[in-house]
Structure formats: structure tokens, C-alpha cells
Amino acid sequence: MPRITTVLRQSRKAIQDLDLLKVLQSEIRCEQSLNPELDNQSGPTGDFVLDWDSPQSQDVVLRKKYESGEEVAVSALLGPEITCADSNSRRDVLMKICIKKPGLSSILQFDCGYSSEFDVHNAYYIPPSACLHSSVYKGPSFSSLDPQLQDELRNYLVSKGIDQSFGDFLLHRLHNKEQSQYLNWLRKLEAMVAGSESSFDN
Structure with missing residues (x-):
């Protein structure tokens, strides 16, 4: 158990040092600003x-x-x-x-x-x-x-x-x-990192 706690503390420090959550959030904002219509795609052309x-x-x-x-x-x-x-x-x-x-x-x-x-x-x-x-x-x-x-x-x-x-x-x-698909992957990663940070805080 003490070993797991040490690993968790080291992981938390690595995430904080890298500011991984901020990097992910910045990338998500950038993708959303570059592609505002991702959730509003038009339908097929013709009779397809x-x-x-x-x-x-x-x-x-x-x-x-x-x-x-x-x-x-x-x-x-x-x-x-x-x-x-x-x-x-x-x-x-x-x-x-x-x-x-x-x-x-x-x-x-x-x-x-x-x-x-x-x-x-x-x-x-x-x-x-x-x-x-x-x-x-x-x-x-x-x-x-x-x-x-x-x-x-x-x-x-x-x-x-x-x-x-x-x-x-x-x-x-x-x-x-x-x-x-890339944006969804970033959001899942963001949720995972945010969840890791909050679990460290508790």
C-alpha cells in the first residue's frame, strides 16, 4: 500500500509538472475553434x-x-x-x-x-x-x-x-x-486526467 501511494504521488507530480490538463484543454479549444461545424454536418448529396x-x-x-x-x-x-x-x-x-x-x-x-x-x-x-x-x-x-x-x-x-x-x-x-474522433479522444483523455487529479486531491 505505501508503494502504491508513492507511485500515485509521483504520477500526480508528473501531471502537474507537464500541466497536461491545461495542454489538453488548450488543444480542445483550438480544435473547436478551427472546426466549429463538427456537430452540424450536412446530409448526403443527391438521392444518396x-x-x-x-x-x-x-x-x-x-x-x-x-x-x-x-x-x-x-x-x-x-x-x-x-x-x-x-x-x-x-x-x-x-x-x-x-x-x-x-x-x-x-x-x-x-x-x-x-x-x-x-x-x-x-x-x-x-x-x-x-x-x-x-x-x-x-x-x-x-x-x-x-x-x-x-x-x-x-x-x-x-x-x-x-x-x-x-x-x-x-x-x-x-x-x-x-x-x-480526435476531439472525442481528447475529451476522454481530459476527463481521465481531471479524474486522476481529483483523486489525488481526495
Whole structure:
């Protein structure tokens, strides 16, 4: 017991020396001032509905269903940080777009990136028999396709609502999601440190 008391006293001194609670509170105020709209995010664009947005995950899933029964599902998350030529950095949205026609089990899948414009990395036609097998060959890379076919596939995505405003929405939403998670983590840490300080005082 005396040993635990000594450890607690040393921990209290370390927290006080570092002014950890003040540092955390300052960081929280800074984050709130830089991102005042974190708790007031706008909804999806177009006819897309937010289908998944757990506070514990990095991704979001949006869906759109047409009267015909056709479905478009988009799974998106922020990619790794990329250092640009001007030494600034950016993070693109990485997304998988799956389009399913009514009455069919096959899926048309696009793997895309978005920063200020869409970059289609791959386009796959996935037949029903291949849906459960990730090792099945899905076709050539998008960049190796005929340029006219690439343009037609990009136009097809635009016709499904995958356009610049949708990309901007996702970019904004995912950055806010990440900042909200960081802010929540800071608040939990603040409560833990404040609780430690008050327990030392008692």
C-alpha cells in the first residue's frame, strides 16, 4: 500500500509538472475553434442515403436505390497522407462504388480516388459466381482500357450521381469525421486526467 501511494504521488507530480490538463484543454479549444461545424454536418448529396457512419470506424457507406430496383452503394474512407510537389500534403477519398441492376446478382464495381476530381483506378464486372472469390481475375487496369471507353465509364458514374459535388461532400464529411474522433479522444483523455487529479486531491 505505501508503494502504491508513492507511485500515485509521483504520477500526480508528473501531471502537474507537464500541466497536461491545461495542454489538453488548450488543444480542445483550438480544435473547436478551427472546426466549429463538427456537430452540424450536412446530409448526403443527391438521392444518396447515409447507410453507415459509425463513430468507431473510419469509413462511411452511402446508398441510392432507383424505382427500377437498381442500386448504387459507395463505401469511402480517407487515404494515407500524400506529399505534393509544393511540399503541402493532402488526403484523398478512397472509394468502392458498386452498381447492381435489378434481377441480376452480378455487380459493376469501380475503385476510385477523389481530391479535386475523380480518378478511376479500376473498373470490374463481377459475375455472381465470382462474388465470393476475391482471387478471381477481375480484368485489366482502368488506365489500360481504350480512352473512349474510359470516358464513357466516367460519364456513366456521373449519370449515377458520382460527380464533383458528391466527391466534395465525401471529402468534407470524412475530414470532419476524423476531426470529431480526435476531439472525442481528447475529451476522454481530459476527463481521465481531471479524474486522476481529483483523486489525488481526495
